[in-house]
Amino acid sequence: MTSNGSAVPMTKSIPFLDLRIDSEPLRTELLEAVQDVFRHGRFILGPEVQQLEEELGRYCGRAFAVSVNSGTDALYLALKSLDIGPGDEVVTTALSWIATANAIALTGATPVFADIRPDLNIDPDSVRQLISSNTKAILPVHYTGKICEMDEILEIATSHQLHVIEDASQAFGASLDNRRAGSFGTVSCLSMNPMKVLAACGEAGMVFTDRAEIDARLRSLRYNGMVDREVCTEPSLNGRMDTLQAAILLRRLKYVGPVIDARRRIAAQYSEHIARFVDVPSERPNQRDVYYTYTIQTDRRDELQTHLETAGIEVKVRDPILMPDQPAYRDGVRGSFPTAGRLIDRLLCLPASERMTPDDVDYVIQHIQSFFR
C-alpha cells in the first residue's frame, strides 16, 4: 500500500527539475512578450526593464531595484557599491553556491566563513565570534529558500556598524514575520536564473536598496562605471539585464504565487510521510519558506541516493563541498564551521519542482519508506 492507500505504481521517471515550458498558454504568453520586444527593438534597458525593476522593488518592499545580468553580478556589484575591497573582510556562511564566496573574493576582500545551524542557515553566534577590526559586512544566504535569523544578524550588524548584504537568490517570495526576502539588507541580491523560484529563460539578477546614492552607484557600476554615457568614474563591467529577460520575467512574476504554493504543498506532503525516517526541513510559525530545494538529512545519504536513482528518481547533492573547502579557498581560510562539516555529507535534495503531481511525490515517498523498512 502507498501512503495514500493506492496500489504500488509502475516504475516512473521523476526528473529533479524540468525546465521545459510546455504549457501552451504560458508559451504563447511568453512568445508575445518576446515579440513586443522585437517590435520596439530596445534590447538593452528597454521599457520592460524599468517595469520589472518597479514591480520587483514593490514586491520586496524596496525603494530601488537595479536589474543586472546574473545573481553573481548582483552580489559583486552590491559589494562594490558599498566600497568593499582589498583589506576588508566579509563574514558569510560556509554553505552556499560558490558564487557567494567568489563575489567577495573578486572585489579583493576576504571571505570569512561562519558555521551553520541545523536549518542549514548561517549561525549568528558564529558570525559574532568571527568579527574583527577588518570586518566590513555580513553576507547571509537564505539557503534552500528559508530566511536566516535576520533579527540577530541585523542586531550584530548594527552593534558593530557593519553592512548586511543579503543573498536572497534562493528565497524569492519567502518571508520572515511577514517581511519578504530581499527586504533585509543594506543591499539585497537576487538571482533569477532558470532554476530559481522566479525564473528567466537565461541569466538575470536584481539588486535592491533603499538608498538613492547606492542606487545611482549600482547603475553606474553595472555599465562600465559610466555616468551620463560619457564619463567613466571607476572601472567596472557590463552587467545589464537583457530586455528580453525582463519581458519574460514580468509575465512569470504573475504566476509566482501559485508556483510557491505548489512547492509548499509538495514539501508538506513529503514532510508528513518521511519525517519518521529522515530529518526534514522545519518551519517555525513566523517563517514562510519557498523550498528552492527540499533538502533532507540522513546518515545513509549515499545509499539512499543510489536506492532512489535505481527507482528512476533523480535526486541531487547540491553543494557537495563547503565553500571554504574548495581548492580556490582552502589555503589560509579564516573561519570555523564544525556543524557545516558534520552536516555536509548528510544532505540530499529531493525532486520538488512545482510541476510534480501528488502521485509523483507519493512515488518518491514510497521509495524512501521502502528503503528504511
Ligand SMILES: *Cc1c(COP(=O)(O)O)cnc(C)c1O
Ligand atoms: C543561484 C545563486 C547565486 C548566483 O546566481 P546566478 O544568477 O546563477 O549568477 C548566488 N547565490 C546563491 C545562493 C545562489 O543560489
